[in-house]
Amino acid sequence: MSAQELYGDVEREVDAHGGRLWQVALRLHEHPELAYAEHDAARLLTGELTGADFDVTMGVADMPTAFVGRGGSGRPTVALLMEYDALPGLGHACGHNLIAAAGLGAAIAAHTVAARYGVPGTVLAVGTPAEEDGGGKVAEVSAGVFDDVDAALMVHPGVRNQIRAPLTAQVQVRARFHGRAAHPTGNPGEGIDALAALVETFNLLGAVGRRFPAGSHVQGIVVDGGTATNIVPDHAEGLFGCRGLTTSALDDVVADVTRCAQAAAAGLGASVEVDRVGNGYRHFSDSTPLSARFAQHISRSGITLTDSEPNTYLGSSDIGDVSGKVPAIHPFVAIMDSDGSDHTAAFAAAAASDRGRRAMLASAKALACLAVDILLEENVRDEAWACLRAEVRAAPARTGV
Structure with missing residues (x-):
């Protein structure tokens, strides 16, 4: 049996669940939950999976709202990813309710049809919390969730129909400056202005940033600039969002931030501590052969995906860490105009x-x-893995995000 023979069954299965999938999407939309607090969303999605004959494990990777639903057994294994955290104050302004519903529907349809026809292998429905703040997928990669997976698939709503996601590597860097307090008029010469060192760091980065390559940049904020205007600040703290086209390029950006902070501190007689904060995200490695197949499949629904414009970047995501482990896709499908x-x-x-x-x-x-392709067609899996291994071999050494 070929995968092509099952496409019609798979699409009809999605249609059969279409009403319920939309109810799930709307329920998530009406009750948005922030990163790591998506308890209602996790209960809703795992309930649907249990009802579709998935064996569900909650709390994976030590995250209460993360889960894995397993349908079938053995290899090959394809993972359908779901995101469901919302944004503070904006709710589902990144469309994660649609990501969750699409992943849920795909997992149910693929598993149902595979079981019906005795297709070997496993369909995983992976719940990935905290994409917006914390990076649940990073923890899941570290916990081994994707160790025996042949491909990881997800889709993201957007403003354009794009076959692949130009997602950069990112990490936050904190710079804490230490000076010496003094009265700014009574004894200014005794003071060492920590805030001035932080401000000078911004100035240096403004100059250094002009030579950053495409896809690399820094955006910073002042977290702590002192407590009173009549005291020379003895402490100041800045937080810098660093991005790079690749994880190696991100390392270069972080090194530049560190050098600028150290130079600013030294010039004013202050000291500084620079460190990375939280989970950084690896750049996304698109599985070109799998994305091409996804584009062919979605074209039957009247949607044409195109490549992104050169030097266009759409932020960063923890799917990057998954894509360094297994072949992965992250296309964008438009839900509003460009x-x-x-x-x-x-x-x-x-x-x-x-x-x-x-x-x-x-x-x-x-x-x-596409999940059925991966389960049934060895050549599809081989081509996807060859693509990923070629990129890994070509990548320069890195210190990690």
Whole structure:
């Protein structure tokens, strides 16, 4: 039996669950939950998986709202990923309610059809919390969730139909400056202005940033700049969001931030501590052969995916860490026009619109058909792994995110 013979069954299975999938998407949309607190979302999604004959494990990777649903057994194994955390103040303005519903529908359809026809292998439905703040997938990679997986598949709503995601590596860097307090008029010569050192760091980065390569940049904020205007600040703290086109390029950006902070501190007689904060995200490595197949599948729903424009970057995501472990895809399917943007109130509204519903169902069908390809076609798996291994061999050494 070939995968192509099952596409019709898979797509009909998604249609059969279409009404319920949309209810799930709307339920998530109406009750947004922030990173690591997606308790209702996790209960809702795991309940649906249990009802579809998945064996569900909660609390994976020491995260209460993370889960894995397992359908079938043995290799090959394909993972369908679900995100479901929301944004503070904006709700599902990144469309994670649609990501969850599409992944859920794809997993149920692929598992149901595979079981019906005796297709060997495993369909994993992986719940990945905290994409917006913390990086649940990073923890899941470290915990071995993807150790025996042949491919990881997800889709993201957007403002353009893009076959692959230009997602950069990122990490936050904290710089804490230490000076000496003094009265700014009574004895200014006794003071060492920690805030001035932080401000000078911003100035140096403004100059250094002009030579950053495409895809690399730094955005910083002042976290602590002192407590009173009549005291020379003896402490100041800045937080810098660093991005690089690749994880190696990110290492270079972090090194530049560190050098600028150290130079600013030395010039003013202060001291500084620079360290990375939380989970950084690896750059995303697109599985070109799998993305091409996804594009073919979703074209049957009337959606044409194209390559992104040169030097266009769409932020960073913890799917990057998964993509360094197994072949992965992360295409974008539009739910509003290209003059819009995610992380806005308008995008949140689009995530509950009829266009959002149609994009979610089309994505679920394409993901499920691709999952069947991976389960049944050895050449598809081999080509995907060859693509990933070639990139890993070509990548320069890095210190890690």
